[in-house]
Amino acid sequence: MGSQLSTSDFQRSDTARHRLPARHRRSRLQSLLSARVGWDTVGRVALALVTVVAVATTGLGWWTVRGALHGITVSDALGADAPKSTGGAMNILLIGLDSRKDQQGNDLPQALLDKLHAGDSDNGGYNTNTLILAHISADNHVVAFSIPRDDYVRVTGIPGYDHIKIKEAYGLTKANAMQHLMDKGVTDQAELERKSREAGRAATLAAVRNLTGAPIDYFAEVNLAGFYDIAESLGGVEICLNHPVYDDYSGADFPAGRQMLDASQVVAFVRQRHGLDNGDLDRTHRQQAFLISVMHQLQKDGSFSDLGKLNQLIGVAQKDVVLSAGWGQEQFKRMGEIAGGANVQYRTLPVVRYDNIDGQDVNIVDPMAIKVEVAKAFGLKPPAGAPTTTPSTSTEPSTLDKAADSTGTTSKNAKTAVIDVINGSDVMGLGRQMSEILGDLEYSMGQTRSSQDGELSSTAVDFGAGTDAEAKHLAELLGIDAVRADPSVPAGRIHVTLGPGYQVPDTLDSVSLAAAKSSNYDTTLPTPEAGPPVRANDGLPCVN
Secondary structure (H helix, E strand, O other): OEEEEOHHHOOOOOOOOOOOOOOOOOOOHHOOOOOOOOOOOOOHHHHHHHHHHHHHHHHHHHHHHHHOOOOOOEEOOOOOOOOOOOOOOEEEEHHHHHHOOOOOOEEOHHHHHOOOOOOOOOOOOOOEEEEEEEEEEOHHHHEEEOOOOEEEEEEOOOOOEEEOOOOOHHHHHHHHHHHHHHOOOOOOOOHHHHHHHHHHHHHHHHHHHHHHHHOOOEEEEEOOOHHHHHHHHOEEEEEEEEEOOOOOOOOOEEEEEEEEEEEHHHHHHHHHHHOOOHHHHHHHHHHHHHHHHHHHHHHHHOOOOHHHHHHHHHHHHHHHHEOOOOOHHHHHHHHHOOOOOOOOOEEEEEEEEEEEEEEEEEEEEEEEHHHHHHHHHOOOOOOOOOOOOOOOOOOOOOOOHHHHHHOOOOOOOOOOOOEEEEEEEOOOOOOHHHHHHHOOOOOOOEEEEEEEOOOOOOEEEEEEEHHHHHHHHHHHHOOOOOEEEEEOOOOOEEEEEEOOOOOOOHHHHHHHHHHHHHOOOOOOOOOOOOOEEEEEEHOOOOOO
């Protein structure tokens, strides 16, 4: 039996805006797993560092850079069978990891942590506090979506959880994988760190794909040290503020207007979340402004043509960046071509509203609306079940509202049958999740169980006498094609079997449905406003 993880390995201390009665029980592991300090900008640094390597490819020559790339950690977490973009497009996920350890699991130098006001290795965990999904079209136009870290999303494959903040997918999975490795007798710290991080990366990739509906072709990950190292190597970063700010928590104390910040001040600038009118979304705009400033500064200072500076920045990438397998000359060449930033547009995924679940701040999201927006921006086919008109012009209710309206009592939606849910898939907890969803929709729930030996496990709705109309409506709601009268099902009952490959429709996200029907959340919280896209060719943007 391996040793057990201690509570010092993971900590959570997001301050709750308000508290509501708990709806979703969280395990001790999850309650321990959040960092005390957020570092949301590091994903932008990943893009900057990847672009530096790309430009070096053209400036130093591919063979020179190829040798330097041997020092960069390469991950196989994406998998050879992962969905890929078509038509010459390329999607890159940029991951900013809140970790105070290096790739081998060693503590970052305390002197560096002191400069970052990051405590020590006992503070923090493995939250992905920055996630950016960047789409590069065939003609090299770029749309980059920031994914707010507190988006509350449905997940599978993480034991004990059906919903988490998207930032937690990496750390929860990493912790679970590390415990399994230790239980098997693995004691080498570097091996534990490497293998458990790979599991965390795979979970993050899956969570982003499930939320956005978009394929991911490549990814880049950067840690805290990478952020500070690039800011320091640039000798500071220029920013612009609409208003003066002062914040005890982050140490941000800056006047309004344009100004140069040193590396430590930049940390405070991107870290501040208290006192901002639009909370995390204002911080997201700061991150976008930071990246624009970094890219402009790299060009203005001649870093892309200064071989000494390029080598220095490549050294930062070697130490602080993880790249997915498959990066090569073609990919870096394309990144180099967009380094000027003129065709880059930064956007933020929409949030329905802020809320609090189990004392934790969360963003309630509409997964279908997100998929529709991403598909339109990336030139993808609309997702299955998407409305035929855009939300801005349609008078039809949203997909989330339509699902919530299933609680109606019209003859079509009358709920008289008892619903039994049978999990015939290999996804643990899927049956329980479906039972909770249908319970939220005011169905009368019966048994929830796994399929038995000899029992058909394909996805279907089987109904007993007197429930045919209700069964057909339920199948439509669940996205199930097979609807069958079954004499073995008792009268007045419906069996819902969830077979291999079944996925709960986005319209039935249980948290979103519960939130849509709920009236007990704090209505004094501001309505989230993602704001207009930030374009890199508009110059240095001023932000709140």
